[in-house]
Amino acid sequence: xxxxxxxxxxxxxxxxxxxxxxxxxxxxxxxxxxxxxxxxxxxxxxxxxxxxxxxxxxxxxxxxxxxxxxxxxxxxxxxxxxxxxxxxxxxxxxxxxxxxxxxxxxxxxxxxxxxxxxxxxxxxxxxxxxxxxxxxxxxxxxxxxxxxxxxxxxxxxxxxxxxxxxxxxxxxxxxxxxxxxxxxxxxxxxxxxxxxxxxxxxxxxxxxxxxxxxxxxxxxxxxxxxxxxxxxxxxxxxxxxxxxxxxxxxxxxxxxxxxxxxxxxxxxxxxxxxxxxxxxxxxxx
Numbered sequence: 001x002x003x004x005x006x007x008x009x010x011x012x013x014x015x016x017x018x019x020x021x022x023x024x025x026x027x028x029x030x031x032x033x034x035x036x037x038x039x040x041x042x043x044x045x046x047x048x049x050x051x052x053x054x055x056x057x058x059x060x061x062x063x064x065x066x067x068x069x070x071x072x073x074x075x076x077x078x079x080x081x082x083x084x085x086x087x088x089x090x091x092x093x094x095x096x097x098x099x100x101x102x103x104x105x106x107x108x109x110x111x112x113x114x115x116x117x118x119x120x121x122x123x124x125x126x127x128x129x130x131x132x133x134x135x136x137x138x139x140x141x142x143x144x145x146x147x148x149x150x151x152x153x154x155x156x157x158x159x160x161x162x163x164x165x166x167x168x169x170x171x172x173x174x175x176x177x178x179x180x181x182x183x184x185x186x187x188x189x190x191x192x193x194x195x196x197x198x199x200x201x202x203x204x205x206x207x208x209x210x211x212x213x214x215x216x217x218x219x220x221x222x223x224x225x226x227x228x229x230x231x232x233x234x235x236x237x238x239x240x241x242x243x244x245x246x247x248x249x250x251x252x253x254x255x256x257x258x259x260x261x262x263x264x265x266x267x268x269x270x271x272x273x274x275x276x277x278x279x280x281x282x283x284x285x
Contacts, residue, residue, distance in 0.1 A: 018047045019156035020080040024069055025144065026057040027085070033142070037083075037149040040135070044153035051076070056195070060088045062113050063273050066174070067192040067200075069106070070116040071253055078103030083152040084113055091140035096128040096147055097171060098161040105161065107151045109143075112174035119173065126161045127168040133159065177274075179203050181211055186279040188256060190271055197264030201277050203256040208279070217281045224248040224258070225278040227269060231258075232282065238262075 021041060027033040034055050041048055053072055057064045065086040073082050087094075087109045095110035101123045108114050110127075117123055128147075131138075133154045135146040151164060179202050180187040188203035212222065224231035234256075235247040241261040246268075251257040258265050258277065266272070 018049050019045065020051060020076055021045070021048050021152050021156050022051045022053050022073070022076060022080060022082045023055070024053040024057070024065060024072075024082070025055045025085045026059050026061065026065070027055050027144065029055055033144065037145050040145055040149040041153040041156075044150060045156040048153065048156045057086060058193075060086060061273075062086050062088075062111055062174070064192055065113050066115055066176075069108075069113065073104055073106075073117075074102070076104070080104055081152045081155045082106045083148055084108040085144045085148055086113060087111065087143065090143050095168070095171075096143070096151070096165075097168065098126045098128050098151065098155070098164055100124045100161055105155050107148050107155065110168075110172050112172045114171070115174045115176060118171055124161070125168045125171050126165045128161075128165040130164045133164050176202075179207065181207065184215065184281055186211060188277050188279065190258075190273055190275040190277065191255075192253070193266045193272070197260070197266040197268075198251070199258040199265050199269070199271055199275070199277075200251065200253055201256045201258070203277075203279070205250045205254050205256075208250070208256065211279075215281050221282045222248075223280050223282045224256075225280065226258070226271065226276065229269065 038050050041050060065084055069082065069084045082104060084106060089109060089111055097108050097110045097114060099106040099114050099117055101117050101120055106114055106117060118125055128151055134150050138146045177189060186203060188201040190199045191202045192200040194200065220233040222234050229246065231246060231248045235241060235249045238259060238261050241247045243262040244260060246260050249257055249259060260268055
């Protein structure tokens with residue numbers, strides 16, 4: 001297999017420090033797809049450090065990819081390239097994007113996955129149409145190997161995004177309802193479900209603290225409502241509750257989470273993506 005422009009990329013790579021390329025996909029680890037993508041990357045950018053964020057996203061879940069990508073990218077050093085692939089439209093006319101923000105670069109399909117990145121004023125986005133930076137042979141079902149991996153590797157080698165395509169003015173942006181913060185209540189939404197079945201919302205801790213201080217209430221005076229459930233007070237950890245008890249806690253994502261100690265909140269409650277969670281002051285519900 002010929003990977004182009006191989007010699008040119010190697011020359012650029014030899015002059016660079018090791019670049020970080022992160023991978024975030026719904027491909028799983030059972031079918032060899034991820035390993036082959038890494039092989040393509042390393043042929044073009046042999047000094048790249050490849051970091052697996054996850055390959056266990058729910059299949060076809062653009063929402064889950066969107067949440068994790070926005071949360072995790074800033075934990076990596078500036079100059080990192082983030083390859084994000086959940087691509088139900090693979091093989092169709094959907095576009096291939098390269099985005100840039102705060103010294104980070106992102107390669108992803110144009111399906112809304114990069115919405116939080118592209119909504120930032122400082123973001124730049126390009127339609128990657130220059131097939132010089134793809135593999136010679138393109139499969140209709142595996143653009144992760146044939147298009148996205150080569151693009152990420154060339155970016156890591158220092159090829160400018162502008163060489164890969166023209167600026168794009170109309171990328172697909174998904175409508176994401178933000179938390180609605182009212183004087184006495186907050187309406188937030190489930191945005192991610194982790195492998196333990198914990199329900200992660202879009203309410204960050206700083207916004208909650210500002211609301212709580214405005215109301216002069218404590219964590220223990222906070223009420224969490226959904227379905228017929230009523231959680232009185234927030235917990236500081238899972239261990240504060242007994243096995244099987246439901247709780248609300250700010251988690252490692254810095255988001256309010258609904259969990260069951262030693263259990264699966266998603267399976268128990270039946271709540272899924274976009275489910276509404278209401279926060280209010282005890283006695284004001």
